[in-house]
Amino acid sequence: MSLADAITRLPFEPVPFEPGHVWLAGAGPGGLGCLTLEVVSALSLADTVIYDALIDPAALRAAGQAEHFFVGKRGGKPSTPQEEINRLMVDQARSGRRVLRLKGGDPNTFGRGGEEALALAHAGIPFRFLPGVTSAFGALAAAGIPATLRGVNKAVILATGHAAGMPDDLDWAALARTGQPIVIYMGMSNLEKITAALIGGGLAASTPAAVLMSATTADERVLVGTLGDLPRRAREEGFGSPALIVVGGIVGAREALLRPREEGTRP
Incomplete structure (x- = not known):
């Protein structure tokens, strides 16, 4: 049985990804094998993917026709300010897009997921956490x-x-x-x-x-x-x-x- 066949046999029903919503997702430590089924599903549904430096670019192949925004933050190197990332998420959601914020590891384990969720909450943007395998x-x-x-x-x-x-x-x-x-x-x-x-x-x-x-x-x-x-x-x-x-x-x-x-x- 192929992997695709095995996945289709699972009784997995993804939560609807509504326009104007932001999902804060974890992609795991780096290897594609650590992606959860829910995160792969979210990638396939997203209109916008905002991703970090530790994401394997191959994971973005699951995102179909989504627009990709790289906002990697690496110590000692030029990086996107957190305020700019927050603004990008809010602007994309307000334009009616389904926004996936993809982070390495788990979004809430030293991943600033909580900070970004607070920014979304203050802006009135609906959001959801998708856990990942923490690094x-x-x-x-x-x-x-x-x-x-x-x-x-x-x-x-x-x-x-x-x-x-x-x-x-x-x-x-x-x-x-x-x-x-x-x-x-x-x-x-x-x-x-x-x-x-x-x-x-x-x-x-x-x-x-x-x-x-x-x-x-x-x-x-x-x-x-x-x-x-x-x-x-x-x-x-x-x-x-x-x-x-x-x-x-x-x-x-x-x-x-x-x-x-x-x-x-x-x-």
Whole structure:
């Protein structure tokens, strides 16, 4: 049975996408396999697609004759101001178009989905969230790292690292004291500050840690090391954004999980 046949057999009835509405959707970490059926359906119905830098352009093929607007935001590079993105969504909706705002990961996990929804609500524009596979869990799964593992952790902390060292930064020492794994978004430019703060907060330099770059895509790279050596190794091996930083015992489980697979492939 083909994939198309399998999909047609599913009792899936998409919610009507009305003109003048905006749907805030998540496309997952990057690989097309992480697109949800609901997001693919929304792409096929949209008149306007407003998309970010981490979206695989191939995903836009599902959008048919929709008009595409690229509004990518990448740290350290020219990007579309958030106010301009808000204005574009409102203007397109007011012109009677069905607007799909497509974001990497999940729109409400460090994706400014809530901010954009507030802008739409203030403008009187109907909107809806379409969840996506958040980058943290998609990247962990692709790298063979379980997000939770009995006997290792009882929680997972998702944090943003873009403000490391700034006055409004997180209390990294407090996060370190939880003893729970931490998955850090947007932290590569501050990797040395973050690892130093976590070690200063009580985590051992030998704590397992990893960098997951371009997760779920053909360019995916995984660097596994320790909290103490991660900045040096990431620099030497050319790791950069887009990437997630993972700290904690769940990283240490990866070797044991992948070993049987690797041994099974030996001649």
